[in-house]
Amino acid sequence: MHTSSRAAVAITGLGAVTPAGCTPGDLWNALRAGWSVASLLTGPDFPGTHLGCRVRGLDTGNTVSAKDARRMDPFVLYGITAALAAHRDAGAPGTDPGRNAIVMGNAVGGRHVSDRESVHFAESGPKRVNPLMPLMTMPNAAAAQTAIRLGWQGPAHTVATTCASGADAVGYGMDLLRSHRADVVIAGGCEATLTPVTLAGFGNLNAMSGRTDEPERASRPFDADRDGFVMGEGAGCVVLERLDDARARGARPYAEVAGYAATSDAHHLSMPLPDGAGAAGAMQGAVADAGLAPSDIVHVxxxxxxxxxxxxxxxxxxxxxxxxxxxxxxxxxxxxxHLIGAAGAVELIAAVQSMRRCEVPPTANHERPESGLEIDVVHGTSRSVPLGAALTNSFGFGGHNTSLVVKPV
Known part of the structure; x- marks a missing residue:
């Protein structure tokens, strides 16, 4: 056991379930290609007016039985799959169950099951409501189910800071390792909000893009013609260990998670501070926590x-x-x-892969920079950068701001 409370924390395993593919490699290839995976949602529940980025091709055969899958909301299934994939990728660390922890971010819980059972209640009364509904929809279900499958008896926490949830989960996992309350942590986020009621609510909030005639062009970060986000779903998880412990067992870390900070705008439930002061505080705090200066950051x-x-x-x-x-x-x-509660963890995985390859992928659909933004948005094709530290941001409704810094090991 190491004594320094500031011990370096390493990422030793990656697991991803995303609309662009269900492995970290699939995720990277899609980001590097710069092609949106958004589409018009179809099916009996959708009238052809909603956009979304759906998970496709998920194989849960080695993770969850068909019977168990029927008793889970998709957000739980995504979270378990990503968590166990990360654990396998790390070489299945964690020999003392009481010293192993799980921290999972989730913003809204089991929307699919909740919406379905609400219809059953409205149409047929309370007797039609599935008795497992509370267990299927509780936001902590993914953390609990992962702990059950691994037999891990340390903390199994759930973080709910809306769209910053996945990033905050990683930050809390770092704190568990730095304070020696755990030796191995699986941290990440999961979300499945592509339901008619959820989409209608966000649509009525005027937060979502209205480009239903060209879904693949709807999500366009920092572009002058952006008009709202496109909802996605999925999960991302990483395995965290103290760097010395990881090396002692022969692991090959992907990166060091060197810095974490979070702030609150204390301003508005849906609008950020216009001057970005809260977000800037999170970035500055994460860079300082990593022992770096802003000039050390190679990409964001x-x-x-x-x-x-x-x-x-x-x-x-x-x-x-x-x-x-x-x-x-x-x-x-x-x-x-936008993968909501999963976004921060999935985008951390993207940042790690970008850092390791010294390559920043393009921002899809960024075609016309907005005058006055004055930031260097990579678009069109990927860009080579030196090997160095990367910053990843996650900001959520309620004024939550979270930043993480990763650097090479």
Whole structure:
């Protein structure tokens, strides 16, 4: 056991379930290609007026039985799949069940099951409601189910900071390792919100893109013609260990998670501070926590929702933090859409892969820069960068701002 509370924390395993594919390699290939996976949602529940980025091709045969899958909301299924994939990728660490922890971010819980059972109640009365509904929809279900499958008896926490949830989960996992309350942590986020009721609510909030005639062009971070985000779904998880412990067992870390910080705008439930002060505070805090200066950051994976106000506020925050440094900025949501509670964890995985390859993928659909943003958005094709630290941002409704810094090991 190491004694330093500031021990370096390493990422030793990656697991991803995304609309662009269900492995980290699939995710990277889609981001590098710069093609949006958004489509018009079809089926009996959708009247052809909603856009979304759906998970496709998920194979759960080695993870969850068909019977168990029927007793889970999709967000739980996605979370378990990503968590167990990350655990396998890391070489299945964690020999002491009481010293192993899970921290899973989730914004809204089991929307699919909740909506379905609400219809059953309205049409046929209370006796038709599935008795397992509370267990299927509770936001902590993914963390609990993962702990059950691994037999891990340490903390199994759920973080709910809306769209910052997945990133905050990783930050809390770092804290568990730094404070020696755990030796191995699976951290990440999961979400499945592509339901008619959820989409209608966000649509009525005027937060979502209305480009139903060209779905693949709808999500366009920092572009002058953006008109809202596109909802996505999925999960991302990483395995975290103290770097020395990982090396002692022969693991090959992907990266060090070197910095984490979170702030609150304390301003508005859906609107960010226009000057980006809260977001800037999170970025500055994460860079300082990593023991770095802003000039050390080689690239930024931006939150970049493709909404007018949020992109403008984030650009202001980036200018405030970096000044004349102008690190290359990419927005993964141009390809993936907005994965809500899973976004921060999935985009951390994207940032790690970008850092390791010294290549920043393009921001899909960024065609016409908005005057006044004054940030260096990578678009068109990917860009080579030196090997160095990367910053990834996640900001959520309620004024939550979270930033993580990763650096090479």
């Amino acid at each position: 994976n931006a939150h970049g929702t493709s909404t007018p106000h949020n992109d403008r506020a984030e650009a202001a925050a980036l200018r405030k933090v970096f000044g004349e440094h102008h690190p290359p900025v990419t927005g993964s949501k141009g390809v993936l859409g």
